[in-house]
Structure formats: structure tokens, C-alpha cells
Amino acid sequence: MAKVGVIGVGQSAFVRQYPGSIRELAFEAYREAMKDAGVKPQQIDASVVCSAPEYDKQRTPAGLMAEYLGLNPQPTFYVESVCSSSSSGLRTAYALIASGLHDVALVLGFQKMSEISSAESQERMGRGADIQWEAPFGTMMPAYYAMYARGHFEKYGTQEEDLGLIRLKSSTYGQLNEKAVFRKALTLEKILEPKYIATPLKMMDCCANADGASCIILASEEKARDLAAKPVWIKGLGMATAPINMAGRDSFSGLRCAQAAAKRAYEMAGIKPSDVDVAEVHDCFTIAELMAYEDLGFAEPGQGRELIRNKETYKEGKIPVNIDGGLLSKGHPIGATGGSQIRTIVLQLRGEAGDIQVPGAKIGLVHNIGGVGIYGNVSIFGVE
Amino acid sequence: MGFEQFGIVSFTGVTKAEQFVEFLKNNELRGTVCAQCGAKFFPPRADCSSCLSDQMEWFPITGEGALISHTKATFAPAGFEKDVPYRLGVAEFADGIKVFGRIDGTLPDEAVKAGMKVKVRMLDLGEERLTYEFTAA
Numbered sequence: 372m373a374k375v376g377v378i379g380v381g382q383s384a385f386v387r388q389y390p391g392s393i394r395e396l397a398f399e400a401y402r403e404a405m406k407d408a409g410v411k412p413q414q415i416d417a418s419v420v421c422s423a424p425e426y427d428k429q430r431t432p433a434g435l436m437a438e439y440l441g442l443n444p445q446p447t448f449y450v451e452s453v454c455s456s457s458s459s460g461l462r463t464a465y466a467l468i469a470s471g472l473h474d475v476a477l478v479l480g481f482q483k484m485s486e487i488s489s490a491e492s493q494e495r496m497g498r499g500a501d502i503q504w505e506a507p508f509g510t511m512m513p514a515y516y517a518m519y520a521r522g523h524f525e526k527y528g529t530q531e532e533d534l535g536l537i538r539l540k541s542s543t544y545g546q547l548n549e550k551a552v553f554r555k556a557l558t559l560e561k562i563l564e565p566k567y568i569a570t571p572l573k574m575m576d577c578c579a580n581a582d583g584a585s586c587i588i589l590a591s592e593e594k595a596r597d598l599a600a601k602p603v604w605i606k607g608l609g610m611a612t613a614p615i616n617m618a619g620r621d622s623f624s625g626l627r628c629a630q631a632a633a634k635r636a637y638e639m640a641g642i643k644p645s646d647v648d649v650a651e652v653h654d655c656f657t658i659a660e661l662m663a664y665e666d667l668g669f670a671e672p673g674q675g676r677e678l679i680r681n682k683e684t685y686k687e688g689k690i691p692v693n694i695d696g697g698l699l700s701k702g703h704p705i706g707a708t709g710g711s712q713i714r715t716i717v718l719q720l721r722g723e724a725g726d727i728q729v730p731g732a733k734i735g736l737v738h739n740i741g742g743v744g745i746y747g748n749v750s751i752f753g754v755e
Numbered sequence: 756m757g758f759e760q761f762g763i764v765s766f767t768g769v770t771k772a773e774q775f776v777e778f779l780k781n782n783e784l785r786g787t788v789c790a791q792c793g794a795k796f797f798p799p800r801a802d803c804s805s806c807l808s809d810q811m812e813w814f815p816i817t818g819e820g821a822l823i824s825h826t827k828a829t830f831a832p833a834g835f836e837k838d839v840p841y842r843l844g845v846a847e848f849a850d851g852i853k854v855f856g857r858i859d860g861t862l863p864d865e866a867v868k869a870g871m872k873v874k875v876r877m878l879d880l881g882e883e884r885l886t887y888e889f890t891a892a
Contacts, residue, residue, distance in 0.1 A: 490833060497832030503770060504798035507762020507886070508857050509828065509835035514843050517826035525824070525869040569828040617845050618797055618853040623824040 372639075373469040376595030376602030377752065379408025379588035380714040384550045385702040388485040389582035393429060394439040397481040397584045400707070401440050404477070404586035410598060412441035415588070416473035419448045419464045421456035421480040422706030425495045428486055436479055446473075453499070454655060455741035456480060457585060457709035458748035462608050464589050474591045475598075480711075481584040482704035492580070499742065501615050513577055513656065515617070515743035517569035520658035522623025524571065527673035531571050534657035535562045536679045538575045538699055541654065543685075545700025547726050550711075552581045552702035576657040581702025585710025587717075603717045606734070607640030607751035609633060615745050624673075628747030629666035629740060636736075636749040637668075644668030647690060647751075648732040649719045651712035653740040654697040663738050664692070667749070686727060694727045709739040709748065720754045760883050764834040771801035778813065779885045784875045786852060787811040797852045819892040820848035822871045825858055846873050846889055859890035866891060 381403030383389075389396045405412075418440065420433035429435055433449035436442075448467075452459040457480030464476040484492065500510040523529050542557035557575065566574040595602040611631035614620060621627070637643065644667055652663035664675035669690045678684050684692035695701065695715040698708060716735035718724045737750045759768030760776050778785040786797035791808035797816065802809050825844035835841070842858035844867075854875065858867060872892035879885060 494833040497764070497834065498766060501798075502766035503758075505855055506766050507764055508843060508855070509763060509831050509838060509841060510843065511828065511830070511832050513830070514826050514828045517828075518824040518843070518845065521826060521869070522824040567827070567829050569826045569830070572826075616798060617855045620845070620853070623845070 373471070374592035375465050375468045375589055375605045376592065376599065377587060377605070377713070377717050378590045378595050378599040378602055379404040379410065380717045381405070381407060381586040382550055382711050382714050383584040385552045385581040385583035385704055385711070387552060387581060389483055393427065393432065393481055393483045393486065394435060396483055396582060397436055397479055398439065400481070400584035400586040400710070401479060404588050408588045408598060410475070410588065415442055415445060415475055415477050417446045417448070417467055417476045418442050419450055419460040419476060419478045421450045421460040421478065422482050423453050423456060424451060425498070426482055426484050426486055426705065440479070452741040452746040454653065454703065454705050455709055455739040455746045455748045456706045458713070458737065458739035458750060459610065459746065461587060461709065461713060461750060462610055462748065465605055465608060468589055468591050474594045476589050478587040478589065478710060479584070480707040480709060482706040483582045484580040484704060485582050504616060512743060513572055514569040516656040516658055517572045518617070519623055519662065519743070520571050523658060523662065526624045529661065529676050531563065533676040533679060534576050534661065535559055537654070537657040537660050538562045540679065540685060541693060541697050541699040544694045544727060545696030548696045548701060551696045551700045552579060553700045572656060572658065578655050578698040578703045581704045583702065583704035583707040583711065585707040585714060587710050587713050601721050601754065603720045603752050603754055605750065606642070606753040607636040607638070609635030609639065609749040611635070611747045613744050613747070615742065625662050625666050626740060626744035626747060628744050629663065629738060629749065632747040632749040633667045633738070636751050640751040640753070642734060642751065646734055647736045648734050649694070649716065649729045650690060650692045650736040650738065651695070651697070651715050652692055652738040654693055654699050655703055655740070657699065659740065660693065660697065667736065667738055686729060691729050694729070709737065712737045712739055713750065716752050720752055760885055762884070762886055763838065763880065772799040774813065775799050776885060779877050779887065782877050784816045784854070784877070784887055785813040786816055788814045795850055795852060797854055816848050816852055816854065816875065818849060819872045819874055820846040820854065822846045822867070822869055822873050822889065823853070824869060825867055842867060844889060857886070857888040859888055862891060
């Protein structure tokens with residue numbers, strides 16, 4: 372398989388309400404990534420634009436973005452897998468380069484969730500499930516993940532306090548991330564206040580909506596060596612899907628799409644879970660991070676809680692996870708999230724992560740889930 | 756009248772599986788079974804993803820099931836606010852058929868747990884709307 376490298380990364384600040392339009396929001400991440408890569412628009416051969424269209428007023432945003440970013444007449448592609456859109460975009464851009472079709476491709480993820488009113492947002496929330504068979508009961512993301520939390524609790528004895536410890540870790544690092552939407556210090560007592568959204572998940576078990584953009588620039592091996600001082604290589608990509616209907620699921624204590632995606636990514640990279648030095652996982656809810664520990668093989672099934680109880684996923688631990696604050700602190704601008712996770716890992720592998728740098732990190736992993744385990748993307752990065 | 760009669764809020768009114776609603780009216784929950792290869796489906800579907808046939812028949816889901824997981828939602832999407840709090844869950848019936856739906860809101864919290872025996876009952880919501888829910892078997 373051809374080698375593909377990351378040569379530039381960028382991210383806007385994630386905020387509750389961005390005071391500008393989607394193109395301007397996207398440009399913030401684009402500008403940072405282009406400066407990081409040291410390239411000009413004419414050096415970008417193709418763009419892959421990622422968002423969840425239910426939040427966009429603009430029809431066919433890829434065309435708008437290609438124009439505003441100065442990327443006409445190059446080809447552009449629009450990729451969507453809800454919350455994992457920009458990781459699916461990474462896979463698409465990788466394929467465009469590995470095939471030899473293009474040498475340099477850009478993945479732009481964006482979401483301005485405040486683009487629509489709160490009432491419209493509430494209405495769309497109900498349509499995140501199968502609208503024919505499940506949404507008529509009043510479904511929403513927290514309720515679905517709550518059913519996984521309950522499943523995990525019942526099967527393994529995991530407790531609400533364990534999930535609280537995950538939020539506590541998130542707030543520890545969120546305070547350090549100047550691009551995060553939620554930077555307040557939290558106490559375990561505050562986190563465990565019984566403000567239930569969907570039992571057993573409470574307010575602090577849930578991430579917040581945000582506006583944000585991310586941008587990742589990829590290049591072929593030859594171009595990457597030519598353009599970047601320290602290219603970060605894509606070592607393994609795994610993607611898998613699972614039934615959108617809960618009735619089609621055979622497990623409520625782990626996400627099958629994540630397990631399958633992880634297996635493929637590890638195989639392609641030729642590594643084991645214990646080889647990973649630093650990871651970003653999709654913590655849209657605390658239970659999602661706990662399941663990720665197990666689905667990625669950082670812990671045996673049912674043993675994820677031991678990792679957080681023993682602080683093994685803190686910066687100093689065996690496998691640091693979400694030490695940029697994760698979605699719980701950064702916020703979760705759907706289409707931009709995966710690119711933000713990738714950016715964190717790229718900075719770690721370049722040794723440019725500042726306060727949260729894991730010393731000598733050589734292999735990093737990104738786990739990015741779309742919907743309640745409908746789409747799973749696991750991407751592994753490495754440096755020479 | 757067809758499929759728009761199903762559920763507390765309807766999001767789509769047209770499906771080849773709309774006969775589902777007629778069965779609900781007769782106090783029956785039904786899935787589909789492929790006449791060609793025998794694959795069973797819930798929710799019902801018009802096309803078999805195992806053998807690609809479009810020859811589907813209806814089979815009833817009866818008897819006791821076991822609750823697999825559940826939650827009590829205290830926030831709701833638009834259109835469901837008046838129902839809060841409400842429970843959602845997945846239960847497994849004979850032949851491994853799983854069903855997603857609401858759980859009887861009158862059951863005490865401590866009675867609702869994984870493994871509890873449940874049965875399905877149909878509910879007439881008025882204004883020609885129908886749904887089903889799980890209650891203790």
C-alpha cells in the first residue's frame with residue numbers, strides 16, 4: 372500500500388456560537404492548516420468537505436467551500452457519516468492519494484450547530500435514529516448511549532462514579548485547551564449531581580454542541596517528504612458499520628463497529644493495542660470513552676473502569692486518552708470532530724503538543740464514531 | 756390511512772410495510788419473514804437482505820420476552836416533551852427477535868431491569884394513532 376502522510380493540521384476554536392458564517396468558520400481551520408503545511412491553494416489537488424447536512428442551511432456545501440478556500444477548479448468531494456464525517460473524509464482522501472489520482476488532498480470538517488434554532492435542533496435530534504421504526508418513540512442520542520451504559524453496568528458492574536471519573540479527567544485537560552468550549556474545573560461531586568438526562572447518564576456525562584472547523588492536509592510519500600519537516604504517516608485505517616436499529620444490535624456493552632474498525636486498523640498498521648502511545652477516542656458521552664477502552668483493546672471487556680480508576684488514561688498513565696479534553700470539554704461540532712482528534716494526535720507525534728505532550732510518542736490512534744455506533748472509524752498514525 | 760398512524764410522532768407515512776399498522780389495530784405485533792429463505796425480521800421489511808427476495812410474509816411476535824437494556828429519558832426531542840419522563844428499551848423474544856420501544860411508565864423504577872420478563876401490548880393513542888409498549892409479563 373502506498374504511503375500517505377499528514378503535512379498540515381488546523382482547527383478553529385470550538386465555541387457555542389460562532390459570530391460568522393460557515394465559510395468563515397471553515398477558513399479559520401484552513402488558514403492554520405495551510406500555514407502549518409506551508410503550501411498554497413494551487414498545491415492542493417483536491418478537497419474533501421465533511422459536515423452533517425442536517426445542520427447546514429447551505430445546500431451542497433462542498434462547492435461553496437471549494438470556492439471560498441480558493442480551491443477552484445480542483446475537484447471536491449462531500450463526505451458524511453454524522454459525528455465521524457471527517458474521519459470518513461480522511462479515509463476518502465487517503466484513497467484519492469494512494470490510488471495515484473491526486474498528490475495532495477485536504478480534509479475540511481466543519482459544523483455550525485448554531486446555524487439552526489434550538490427548536491430546529493431539537494427536531495433534528497429526534498431524526499438521528501431510524502425515522503420509520505424508532506424515532507416515533509421519542510429517541511435521542513443520550514437515550515441510546517444511556518442504554519449502552521445500562522447494558523455495561525448490568526453486564527460488568529460498572530458504576531456511575533466510574534463514568535464521573537472520565538469526566539473529571541476530561542475537565543483536568545479541558546482547562547489547558549484554549550480551543551475548548553468548556554474550560555471550567557469540575558469536582559467529582561459536581562459531576563455526580565443527579566441531573567439525569569437519560570438514566571444513568573447525567574448532565575456531565577454528555578458533551579455539548581459547538582461550532583467549529585478542522586482541516587487536515589495529506590500528501591503522497593514523495594510530496595510529504597518534499598513539503599514537510601516531519602510528516603506523520605497514516606499507518607492503518609479501519610472503518611466498519613453496524614445496524615442503525617437497536618433491534619439489529621447483538622451487544623449493549625460495546626460498539627461492534629468500533630471493534631471491527633479497530634481490528635482492521637491494527638492489522639493494516641501491523642501493531643497491537645499496547646503499541647499505542649497516545650489516543651483520541653470519541654467521548655460524546657462518558658460511557659462512549661469507557662467502551663472505547665475495551666473496543667480498542669486497551670482493556671479487556673468489562674475492565675475499562677480499572678483504567679480510569681487507576682488513572683492509566685491520564686498523561687502519565689499506560690495509555691493516555693483524550694488528554695486534549697476530548698469532546699466532553701472541547702465540544703462536539705459534528706463534522707469537525709474527527710479532524711480535531713487527528714490534529715491532536717499529529718501534534719503529539721511531532722512533539723508539538725505543549726503542556727499535554729506525551730514524551731516520545733511514536734504511535735497515535737484516533738477512534739471516531741458516527742451516530743450511536745452506526746459508523747466506526749479507527750485511524751492509526753506514526754512517525755519514523 | 757396508513758403508516759402515518761404509527762407512533763407517538765410520525766416522521767414518514769409511506770412504506771410497503773404499512774400493513775404493520777393494520778396488525779396493531781388487531782392487537783398484534785408482527786415482523787416479516789422471507790417466503791423464500793425463511794429469514795425473520797423486526798422491524799418489518801419489504802425486501803430480504805439475505806436472499807434479495809421481495810416475497811415477504813408476516814409473523815406474530817407473541818409471548819414473553821426479556822428486557823436487554825433500558826433508560827428513562829428526562830429530556831425529549833421536539834414533539835415528545837409532554838411525555839417526559841419516559842422509558843425506552845430493547846427486549847428479545849423467541850428466535851432472537853429483538854424489539855425496540857417504550858416501556859410501561861407505570862412500573863416502579865426498581866421493577867425495570869435487564870432480564871425482566873416483558874410482553875408487548877398495543878396502545879391506542881387516540882386520533883387514529885397507534886403504538887406498542889413493553890409491560891411486565
